[in-house]
Amino acid sequence: MTVTYSSKVANATFFGFHRLLVRWRGSIYKLLYREFLVFALLYSILSVVYRWVLTDPQKRLFEKLSIYCDRYAEQIPVTFVLGFYVTLVVNRWWNQFQNLPWPDRLMFLISSCVQGRDEQGRLLRRTLMRYVNLTSLLIFRSVSTAVCKRFPTIDHVVEAGFMTQEERKIFENLKSPHLKYWVPVVWFTNLASKARKEGRIKDSVDLQTILNEMNRFRSWCSTLFGYDWVGIPLVYTQVVTLAVYTFFSACIIGRQFLDPAQGYQGHDLDLYVPVFTLLQFFFYSGWLKVAEQLINPFGEDDDDFEPNWCIDRNLQVSLMAVDEMHMNIPHMTKDIYWNDPDVRPPYTRASQESHGKPNQCFSHQTSLEAPGFYWNLHLSTPVPSIQCSQSIGSNVVWSLDRVKIWNVW
Template identity: 40%
Template structure:
């Protein structure tokens, strides 16, 4: 009876080992993780960086009087404000830092009067609040054009950059709204765990194979364990990268990027705008000696 049961068990193990080869696990995992990683990277590429916009601002608002400085500062603040409004809706870390829009007033990104305007906009239409600062920027540029008449080419280039900036923020909203279909993750998870359930039996060291000298009597199926670590780890990578703006240590650190953008913005419209280096003829002679 015991011998007959062992023969049936070995036959079952051989059958499981044979049929696990029919599960296209490598194809499923490769396609799944490839889509998730490419989606994760596209979201990082969609993050808005203010340097190009503010470089154009420095060329449009060129004066160094108090009015022009305030105008440049306001544009820099509005650019970062629009990013903060979008990022706090898609990132848990930014949401914890700015739990309410009123907290942006305390951070210096928003004035109380502007906060009231945003609240009125939110009551009328919930989806356009983040675009309001970008429209305020357009109004400031129109005022600058009427008062100081900057070159039209600069205005056109600036509006093109502003549109690109707006599109990048909108892409982040779309990525947060439309996720990888849940059924795809479920199918991949089912295939992965089913594969290793059958592998648990199919990779058993069989007594008859050991007696025939075709297998070594090892207690632990080492290569099955290594395969489990690789494939399940591969699947976990896809799951971890599904939400790049979460609370994990490996998620994209939007708090750092927001702080960096804020400091860089005011450096561009202040320090870089007012610090011109005067070229001296002696420097030209040094360059000529260095490059004969």
């Protein structure tokens, strides 16, 4: 469900971002239009009441209330609390993405270190990878509503092939009140140790490497569980939400256009439509909506992560790597540059402009002539020369009446 637009902004162009402003899926318009319409409607209703319903004495009282709300609404630190809150939410969101469990390193190790092209070797490698994928599936079920809808019970996990009936019995017979995503990790480590004893894993170094990588995979799963368990303190979320909605509740009264005939300061014009107040609502409430969408990236919003895709991809790729591709090596042939020391891959006509020259350091083959002076490398000022000849790392040579600097990289 992630909205990807990188290809649309690959190059900086004139008004390059304007094409993104008309997109609906994942946009701020889709998130905010309901609140925006409610705010505009409430403002309009109050404006109509002020202009055509209230009596003159009531209008004077309302005008005093409006000026009061406008003056003191600015004391609500909306920008301050929103800025810190959104920064915290975005950092958590990105950290959760960085801790998504990917089995790639494990499948490379298992494919190369767990030997045997017979039926038992194939079964061993596939079972190890199935335990890896089962671990991630169990943790995704606990943190993602989309995955929980897809696999609401262990029956669905068994039916999808992540767990056998025998494994299910063992899993359910383990009496523990805690989330049991770690059980497949124990199965994995025990099976890997058994493979070492049987000689399927040739030495203990390979076994240790596999177990270390599995422990790293487990730590990713534990981190996701921790983020789901310990969220941003509720009081912080409440403070930010109340600050934003209190501010704009005051704006509904305080930003009304008052009768210019009364001579109130700043109310010389009656424009009916509060353009900049609406823009302020759009930006501040949109800022809050960013936090609302990113605070739990495992939901079903347009820009949330796609754990169901991760589950499908990881299972398919990992089983292929340890089974079909195990020791399936292409025949080695000489590359086309075998006898050519000047290797230059070709460019298409469309990519010729991207062909750049090798980067040269500023001091590359640069000669500084300064008779009677040498350059002090620490003070960066010319100092009268002295009789010396010294080499520093073969890069700098000082002489009596000149200094030469060249690059020998």
